[in-house]
Amino acid sequence: MSSETVSVERVAKSYGRHEAVKSVSLALNAGETIALVGHNGAGKTTLIKLMLGLIRPSAGNVRVLGENPAAGEFAARKSLGYLPENVSFNMALTGRETLAFYARLKRAALCQVPELLDRVGLSAAMDRRVGTYSKGMRQRLGLAQALLGSPQVLLLDEPTTGLDPSLRRSFYAIIDELKSQGTTVLLSSHALTELEGKADRVIIVNRGIKIADGTIDELRHIARLPTRIRLKLADREPGTVERWISDTGRWQRVNGHMLEIDAAPEDKIQLLRRAAAEGAPVADLDLIPPTLDELYAHFLSTQDALP
Amino acid sequence: MKNILILARKEVQEALRNRWVLATTLLLAALALTLTFLGSAPTGIVAVGALDVVIVSLSSLTIFLVPLIALLISHDAIVGEKERGTMLLLLSYPVGRWQVIIGKFVGHVAILSFATLLGYGAAAAALAATGAAIDAASWWAFLSMIGASVMLGAGFIAIGYLVSALVRERGTAGGIAIGAWLLFVLIYDMGLLGVLVVDQGRNLSGGLLDTLLLLNPTDVYRLLNLGSGSAGLLSGMGGIAQSSALTPAILVAALAGWTIIPLAMATVVFSRREL
Numbered sequence: 021m022s023s024e025t026v027s028v029e030r031v032a033k034s035y036g037r038h039e040a041v042k043s044v045s046l047a048l049n050a051g052e053t054i055a056l057v058g059h060n061g062a063g064k065t066t067l068i069k070l071m072l073g074l075i076r077p078s079a080g081n082v083r084v085l086g087e088n089p090a091a092g093e094f095a096a097r098k099s100l101g102y103l104p105e106n107v108s109f110n111m112a113l114t115g116r117e118t119l120a121f122y123a124r125l126k127r128a129a130l131c132q133v134p135e136l137l138d139r140v141g142l143s144a145a146m147d148r149r150v151g152t153y154s155k156g157m158r159q160r161l162g163l164a165q166a167l168l169g170s171p172q173v174l175l176l177d178e179p180t181t182g183l184d185p186s187l188r189r190s191f192y193a194i195i196d197e198l199k200s201q202g203t204t205v206l207l208s209s210h211a212l213t214e215l216e217g218k219a220d221r222v223i224i225v226n227r228g229i230k231i232a233d234g235t236i237d238e239l240r241h242i243a244r245l246p247t248r249i250r251l252k253l254a255d256r257e258p259g260t261v262e263r264w265i266s267d268t269g270r271w272q273r274v275n276g277h278m279l280e281i282d283a284a285p286e287d288k289i290q291l292l293r294r295a296a297a298e299g300a301p302v303a304d305l306d307l308i309p310p311t312l313d314e315l316y317a318h319f320l321s322t323q324d325a326l327p
Numbered sequence: 328m329k330n331i332l333i334l335a336r337k338e339v340q341e342a343l344r345n346r347w348v349l350a351t352t353l354l355l356a357a358l359a360l361t362l363t364f365l366g367s368a369p370t371g372i373v374a375v376g377a378l379d380v381v382i383v384s385l386s387s388l389t390i391f392l393v394p395l396i397a398l399l400i401s402h403d404a405i406v407g408e409k410e411r412g413t414m415l416l417l418l419s420y421p422v423g424r425w426q427v428i429i430g431k432f433v434g435h436v437a438i439l440s441f442a443t444l445l446g447y448g449a450a451a452a453a454l455a456a457t458g459a460a461i462d463a464a465s466w467w468a469f470l471s472m473i474g475a476s477v478m479l480g481a482g483f484i485a486i487g488y489l490v491s492a493l494v495r496e497r498g499t500a501g502g503i504a505i506g507a508w509l510l511f512v513l514i515y516d517m518g519l520l521g522v523l524v525v526d527q528g529r530n531l532s533g534g535l536l537d538t539l540l541l542l543n544p545t546d547v548y549r550l551l552n553l554g555s556g557s558a559g560l561l562s563g564m565g566g567i568a569q570s571s572a573l574t575p576a577i578l579v580a581a582l583a584g585w586t587i588i589p590l591a592m593a594t595v596v597f598s599r600r601e602l
Binding site for chain 2: 069072074075076092094095097098100102104106107108109110112113117121122124125126127149162165
């Protein structure tokens with residue numbers, strides 16, 4: 021059972037002549053982690069701002085937790101967490117004061133403040149001015165404010181930029197925990213690889229249009245990208261290999277003892293059987309599935325092919 | 328209401344941390360004390376109260392300084408937060424945009440009131456400590472002067488917000504704020520004086536002059552503080568004030584209008600802006 025927390029219906033947004041978002045529809049469910057992927061300027065931030073009600077759509081409807089976020093109703097915003105792309109704070113206040121201010125605005129319990137600062141690893145620095153923080157520390161403070169008041173919907177715009185690998189891991193651990201509590205988490209990113217294994221569903225936007233929406237497996241299925249099979253040849257007398265290649269077809273020689281083929285999904289098993297068969301001149305075999313970058317590039321290029 | 332107080336509290340907290348409050352208070356106190364003791368020297372033992380002299384000199388100081396301080400703290404309030412990116416985050420919270428403006432306004436007026444009360448109060452306290460005889464009417468006039476100074480400051484804070492809500496860059500806001508200060512504090516009066524001299528009282532009626540005076544908050548302030556009582560005699564403003572139909576009630580209302588109208592306009596402009 022999944023219940024819808026955010027729905028965007030045929031929404032368009034233009035700034036003057038520039039159309040940032042063109043008729044996008046999408047739905048986000050409770051307990052789901054969604055990756056919103058696109059180049060810089062593809063419309064990711066515009067979509068997030070629309071969900072926050074910071075801007076009004078030129079056409080279409082946005083509903084967040086049952087409310088129109090731009091209508092000036094603020095009940096839903098208490099259950100909403102947002103981390104902007106380049107988060108910044110007033111430099112004069114300390115981390116603790118800053119977080120306490122946001123907690124008061126959200127009517128969250130003030131005892132959450134030290135807890136959250138501890139969770140993002142800022143407890144040692146919480147009484148220092150934000151002006152002395154590094155970029156990564158500010159990003160963590162940004163994450164802490166987004167988590168105030170146990171949000172039902174988290175909108176995180178490029179959340180992992182500026183985080184080192186260990187913090188990134190603890191960041192995803194926090195996300196997983198929230199997900200198990202039924203929080204909808206939207207992560208935006210300009211690279212799909214970054215989100216491998218973190219997102220249940222991927223939405224790709226390009227030039228203001230949604231071009232793909234589904235799990236990574238579904239996207240792989242739709243894209244039908246070939247899997248690369250690489251063989252290491254066994255030492256045989258000359259000619260055997262050439263004969264075997266002409267039997268099984270389309271292999272390319274990488275060098276003297278390496279063969280490669282890009283196998284379409286339906287040919288893959290057949291090719292593997294042949295390579296693993298008795299008498300095949302093969303010593304070792306590697307399977308390289310298409311990377312997420314290739315998948316992403318594929319979807320972008322299919323849109324480019326459209327008129 | 329609670330949101331407004333939360334936002335106001337943060338403004339005050341920031342200003343305390345930035346030493347804004349300290350700097351403003353010290354500046355006002357230092358200038359007020361200087362004027363009090365240097366300014367009272369030439370009066371000697373005239374029949375006017377010592378505090379009345381202070382009121383006249385402090386009012387003249389206020390007209391220059393308080394609008395400047397007010398514009399300095401307010402011109403950055405909206406466009407600065409937008410440019411630094413803090414506004415985006417703030418508006419994603421359950422707060423209305425009008426609450427953001429009013430909250431900042433309450434905070435900034437509180438800072439200015441504190442600085443004025445303490446700075447000018449120090450001058451009056453020092454005067455009283457030297458043993459000068461001060462009657463109740465003078466004390467009352469002094470308190471009214473402080474109140475009017477805060478109102479003048481509030482008006483310029485509101486004007487600063489309007490500028491801040493209208494422009495896209497901080498630099499522009501700073502430039503316009505300086506321009507507004509020059510216009511209201513210097514140029515307007517010089518122009519008005521020039522027109523009066525040229526006109527020689529032929530075309531400009533008293534009613535028109537009153538209207539022209541109401542169109543500048545610093546003139547309203549000047550009339551309010553220097554136009555009546557012993558201060559009027561001392562400042563030479565008594566003449567204008569007597570021939571004018573502007574009662575203190577009208578003047579206070581005009582000063583309040585100079586706060587409410589720009590503040591309302593700033594709120595409307597800010598509410599329509601998209602981030």
